[in-house]
Amino acid sequence: MIESSAGTNIMPERFTGTLRAASEPGWSDAVGHRFVKELFTGAIPDAVMARYLIQDHRFLDSFLTLLGAALASADTFEARLRFGRFIGMVSGEENTYFLRAFEALGVMEDRRAADPDTLTTTGFKAIMREAAETRSYAAALSVLVVAEWLYLDWASRAPQPLPDNFVHAEWIMLHGNPDFRGFVDFLRAELDRVGPAQADLCHDFFRRAVALELSFFEAAYADRT
């Protein structure tokens, strides 16, 4: 049903559509989370945004490892080039966004180093390492598809105009632009292609990754003392 359009359902369900449907209601809870709603209006308190970005910057480190593993395990040259260009973007523009945002939020290097990983960050690092270590392209893709498609899904719903504060606006644009959409399309097509042969493995990684995404938004609002 998720993949049907205009009341007809003649297309066979895509594998990634099945995975997403099976992850409900977690997927929709994440995409419609308070964090997303407040991001769209620029209303996220600085303390929450700082907590979120510190953890997400650590996520980025393990995420790069997983992308490297996906590139190394991909089975076509075209896929490797596609991962390669995306890895370049993440290591360049996206990392630079974090550094500018930390400066704007007054988050210093020592705070970034001192803040402990939240339980969710620890869980994300573990699942990304686990997926990388399977050396299964399908496993790596299952986690990557969640991390990217779920972000595309909420970012695509952002109303115009975006908030004035670049910390909010650029975080939306990084996940709602046409290049990013193209990358998500590529990831889904790859998982549609190689996933069905390892369906149980994919379902397991996908479901756990969606639960972590939801927790990740929750954790930004949890005041630790």
Next chain:
Amino acid sequence: MIESSAGTNIMPERFTGTLRAASEPGWSDAVGHRFVKELFTGAIPDAVMARYLIQDHRFLDSFLTLLGAALASADTFEARLRFGRFIGMVSGEENTYFLRAFEALGVMEDRRAADPDTLTTTGFKAIMREAAETRSYAAALSVLVVAEWLYLDWASRAPQPLPDNFVHAEWIMLHGNPDFRGFVDFLRAELDRVGPAQADLCHDFFRRAVALELSFFEAAYADRT
């Protein structure tokens, strides 16, 4: 001696300097190869350049796999970012150079697909896969340092002005520019840091990779019938 300067030798030899010295005379034979000399003057016959680039484009595929493995096995976030940006450049600008060069040389898709791998290309693919599969950061670095430092070494010797033909000139510039030099400096510093603990492994991969680089230039002149 290789790392000494102005007649003094008070700095301890760098590990990568030791590796390079142990790979002689192969290293110098490659850096001073006829291919390099003819590249500098723009004198490489189109048939030779086409043969060389077809094989090198296949090298790029395995090379990306090795870079992805190095990113995944690197032990610091800063190193992952550095690999990530370089992977982006290789997947973008460098791959685009190949496509433009193939067009200029009249090398069509079917010729690129039909030409068999040379023995050297097969050897390169094997050593890169082998290095990636060790999951040893030092092993991956040993092959990467050869592939990049040896190219920096010859490209740094290119006289000005560069040849008019972009197929020759850009191939030199891709390996002689300051960004590329910075990446080689990074690779060497990483191997200087992690290599000594696995010295035998590094020597073995380094020596074999240098021999393959020399064969790679040779193969471009070998007319297969």
